[in-house]
Amino acid sequence: MSESSHDPKILIETSGLGKAYGKVQALNDLSISVPPGAVGLLGPNGAGKTTLLKLLLGLLIPTTGKATIVGQDPRTRHGRLTIREHVGYMPEGDCLLPETTGVELVSMLGRLTGMKAEDAMTRTHEVLDYCQLEEARYRPVTGFSTGMKQRLKLAQALVHDPQILLLDEPTNGLDPKGRRQMLELVADLAQNHGKNVLLCTHLLPDVERTCEHVIVLQNGNVKLADSVAALTQADGDRYRLSVPRGADAFCEALPNAGVILESREQDRCLIRLPGEGQSADVLFQIAHQSGACLESLEPAKSSLEDVFLSAIQAEGEEVSP
Amino acid sequence: MKATTHAEVYRPFSGELLEHPLRPLTLARSGIRLGLRKKLPAFLLFTPAVITALVGAIRVYLMYSFSDMMQGQGGISGMQVTTALQEVLGDVATNVVFFVKTSAYFALLAMTWFGAGMIADDRRMGANLLYFSRPLTRGGYLMGKLIGLMFFGLLTLGIPSFVILSTAVFSSPDWSFLRHEADVLWKTALFASIWILTVSTIVLALSSLVNRKTLALTLVFGTIIVLAGAANVAADSLEISEIKLLSLPYNFEVFADWLFGQDLNPEANSTHSLIALACFALGGMALLWRNVRKMEVVG
Numbered sequence: 001m002s003e004s005s006h007d008p009k010i011l012i013e014t015s016g017l018g019k020a021y022g023k024v025q026a027l028n029d030l031s032i033s034v035p036p037g038a039v040g041l042l043g044p045n046g047a048g049k050t051t052l053l054k055l056l057l058g059l060l061i062p063t064t065g066k067a068t069i070v071g072q073d074p075r076t077r078h079g080r081l082t083i084r085e086h087v088g089y090m091p092e093g094d095c096l097l098p099e100t101t102g103v104e105l106v107s108m109l110g111r112l113t114g115m116k117a118e119d120a121m122t123r124t125h126e127v128l129d130y131c132q133l134e135e136a137r138y139r140p141v142t143g144f145s146t147g148m149k150q151r152l153k154l155a156q157a158l159v160h161d162p163q164i165l166l167l168d169e170p171t172n173g174l175d176p177k178g179r180r181q182m183l184e185l186v187a188d189l190a191q192n193h194g195k196n197v198l199l200c201t202h203l204l205p206d207v208e209r210t211c212e213h214v215i216v217l218q219n220g221n222v223k224l225a226d227s228v229a230a231l232t233q234a235d236g237d238r239y240r241l242s243v244p245r246g247a248d249a250f251c252e253a254l255p256n257a258g259v260i261l262e263s264r265e266q267d268r269c270l271i272r273l274p275g276e277g278q279s280a281d282v283l284f285q286i287a288h289q290s291g292a293c294l295e296s297l298e299p300a301k302s303s304l305e306d307v308f309l310s311a312i313q314a315e316g317e318e319v320s321p
Numbered sequence: 322m323k324a325t326t327h328a329e330v331y332r333p334f335s336g337e338l339l340e341h342p343l344r345p346l347t348l349a350r351s352g353i354r355l356g357l358r359k360k361l362p363a364f365l366l367f368t369p370a371v372i373t374a375l376v377g378a379i380r381v382y383l384m385y386s387f388s389d390m391m392q393g394q395g396g397i398s399g400m401q402v403t404t405a406l407q408e409v410l411g412d413v414a415t416n417v418v419f420f421v422k423t424s425a426y427f428a429l430l431a432m433t434w435f436g437a438g439m440i441a442d443d444r445r446m447g448a449n450l451l452y453f454s455r456p457l458t459r460g461g462y463l464m465g466k467l468i469g470l471m472f473f474g475l476l477t478l479g480i481p482s483f484v485i486l487s488t489a490v491f492s493s494p495d496w497s498f499l500r501h502e503a504d505v506l507w508k509t510a511l512f513a514s515i516w517i518l519t520v521s522t523i524v525l526a527l528s529s530l531v532n533r534k535t536l537a538l539t540l541v542f543g544t545i546i547v548l549a550g551a552a553n554v555a556a557d558s559l560e561i562s563e564i565k566l567l568s569l570p571y572n573f574e575v576f577a578d579w580l581f582g583q584d585l586n587p588e589a590n591s592t593h594s595l596i597a598l599a600c601f602a603l604g605g606m607a608l609l610w611r612n613v614r615k616m617e618v619v620g
Contacts (some may be wrong), residue, residue, distance in 0.1 A: 057454055061618055081456040085338065089454035095447035099355045111347040112455040114338035123334055130329045156451065161334030193331045 011036050011164065011196050012056060016065030018220075019051050026051040028220040029065065034198065038190035040207030040228075041200040042308065043217035049200040050092055052217070053166050057089055070164065085113065088157030092168040092200075094149060102128055102137040102144075102152050110159040123159055131155040131185065147178030154185060164196045165189065171206055179206075186210045208304050216311050223311040231307045237273040238262070238300035239280060246292030253290040257282055270300055344457050348465025353472050356435040366431040367477065370424055374481030377420030378488040381413055385492040413489055413498060414505050418581045421482045421509050425516050425573065428478035432517075433541045436470040436524035438534030440612070445532040449616040459617045463609060467521055474517035482509050508580050516573060519598060522605035523569070529612035545569050562588050566597040573598070 012034035019027040027048040041049050054060040056067055058074030070086050072079035096105060103124055110120035128137045131151040136144065141152060150170060157165055170186060171179045187210045189195040199211055207214050207228075214231065216224035224231070243250050247267045254261050258274035259282065273280065280297060287294040357363050443449050452462060486506055489498045498505075527544060528537040549568035556564035565571045572594040577583075579591035 059450065059453060059618060077458075081458070084454055084456045087454070089450070091447065091450040091454070093447045093450070095450050097355065097442065097446055097448050099358050100351075104351070104354070108347060108351045109451060109455060111342065112344050112452065112457050114340075114342045114344075114456065115334075116336065116339060119334070119336040123336075126332050130331050132329060158331075160338065189331065193333070 009035060012067065012069045012198070014052075014055075014065065014067040017052075017055065017062055017067050018064035019048070019055060019060060020063045025220055027055070027062075030220070030222060031065075032215055032222055032225055034215070035213055036196045037213060038186070038197040038199065038211040039213040039215065040211035041198055041215050041217065042202070042204065042207050043223075044202055044312075046219075047202075047217040048220040049202075049217055050168055051220075053089070053168055053198070053200055056166065057083060057087065085160075086162055087164045087166055088160065088162035090153045090157040090165070090167045090170055092172060096141045096144075096149060096152060098142040099140060101140055102133055102155070105141065105152070106156045106159050109156045113160040115160060120159070123161070124155075127155040127158045128152075130158070132181065145178075146173045147175065147181070150174060150178070150182060151185075154182070158189075162195075164198070166198050166200070168200045169202070170199065171201065171203060183209050204305055204308055214304065216308060218312060224307065228304060232301050232304055237275070237278065239271055239273070239283070240296075240298050240300045241269045241271060241283065241294060242296040243267050243269060243287070243292050244295050246287075246290060249290040250287055250292035250294075253286045257286055259283070259286070267295075344455075344461045345464035345468055348452070348457070348462065349468035349472065352439055352466060352469030356469070356473065362434055366427070366434055369427045370431070370477040370481050373420055373424050373427060374484040377416065377423075377481065377485040380420075381416055381485060381489045382492045384413055384416065385489075385494065413493070414502050414581070415583070417485055417489055417505055417509065418577065418583065420485050421478075421512065422574070422577055424478050424481040425513075426570070428474050428516065429520055429545065429570075431477040432470055432474050432520050432524055433538065433545075435473045436521065437528050437537035437541055439466050439470060440525055440528040440616075441531050441534050441537040444529070444616065453617045459610075459613045462617070463613050466525055470521040470525060471517050474513075474521060478513050478517060482513050505581070512577055512580055515576070515598070519569075519602045519605070522602050522609060526605035526608040526612070529609055529616075563593070566593055569598075569601055572601070 010033045012032075014030050014032050017027055017030040018025070030048075030052070041052065043049050051060065055062055056069050056074060058080035061075065066073060066075065069083050072082045074080050074083055100108075103121075106128060107117075107120045107124040110123055111117060115123065125137070128134065131154050133148060133151055133155065136148055141149065144152065150172070154167070154170060157167070165186075167186065171182050174182060183206060186197060186199060190197045190210060190212075197210070199207065201207060211228060213227050214224065215222060244267050247264075247269070251261055251264060251269065254271060260272040260274070262270040262272055264270075271283070273282070283297060284294060286292075443452070449462075453459075486509060489502075489505075490496070493499070523544070524537075524541050527540045528534075531537050531540060549570050552564050552567040552571070556562055575586060575589040575591055575594035576598060578586060578589065579594075
């Protein structure tokens, strides 16, 4: 493990981290704390996700600020080497050497990490099995499909059993079946095997299916960083109702009681109560008075998509004059 | 098809990482394995080196055998035949040097072919991201690539030289080669080592400049062969012999002549050629280091 002590509740920490490529500011004064577990790094293309991963691995030098991962600073040589021992990185690009077979590539990378030859070979077969590349392991990677290449890249990241996985767009270019398989592997690693995963993607459903926390990046800035549960928790004053009988009368009566009808689709309504902390009993009273039948009432939750879009739109409002 | 009894489960790694693993050797072995994967280029490139080694060894063996046979006959005729043979074929040491120098050119071809893609392909595929996301230093990467390429130099220059020298040692009567011309052994080893190291450095440096093997091949041939030809033509037409110092093969020729004590080219200045060779090697190393640094960490 790392020699320097660090808060076990924080896996990765950045402080004022910035990276510029010439005049293009890829990351801008980024200060985040990434907790252990599965964390989604979400953002549109060009948001700075890959740049952040490379900065964490010491593959890029930051223009400003600093980052620490497992308590090590990737700007120092010792820090870089220690980090790379404890981290498995799955790059985004098609970076596999074409003449190699799956077994050769993964075992060679295992040995480069410091594994003994026999350990590396045993472990290679285990992770290739795990990543469902059993039959393909002795074939040159040139003949691999996109899904197989992505799984091989995951296998090489796993070969030395790292505590942290940095996955850069693992579902890129996959068909629905391949995508499901990849997300199942990532979720299994995070939920059942205690791996800390930083999943970098522009696909919201990938994060929803696998991650407990989410960090939203846009134009090199953090727009949102919290747990998925907190972001999608129920709003105290919004409810979804089902009114199978007397819905028209019920909806007409709502404004008289100060209740706001946000949306309606046939007998399903989304309403907002007038005051914070007000009881939902008022809805039963309105239903009784208007002769409507209230079949169900449940607190309305925001989807991660709603939260993501509102964060992105907020950025748009800031930018537009 | 997947057996229904087979369930893929993730197993934690229970072993330990080595404190000082030989990462360059792992990388070198991978490079050698990849290089030898295509059988036809390997066959075409190693065959001339094998033929040179065989011809050289047979010639050296025959020289000692004839000499031994004729001297065994005694008399003036035997001595005359031996002398005539030496005039035609030269002495054994001269022959050894000739075949070593010939092998060196085949080694250049092989090292160019196998080395051109070593870094260029890594750059093209982005494989440096896989390597440098491991605890591999840029020095380790550089060593791994150098060792891999030097292995091909060893196959095409080191082994033929070893075969010819071994033949000379074992076929010479009363170990005369070992007793009287032992210096040829270490001089050959020195020449082959410097050749392999310098050519490896230059080929890898040029490979690190581009991201396609074909471009790297063009660049290496341009730098070594075309530059050598152009330097010779320019030196002859302008009558400035120093221009030839731009030619790597010329400098090696002069170096070999100086090392083995064969003053074949009276115009040549061995000191200048040695400095030129050192410049080639150091320049290549500096370029290589700079480019590998950029592959590991981008500023």
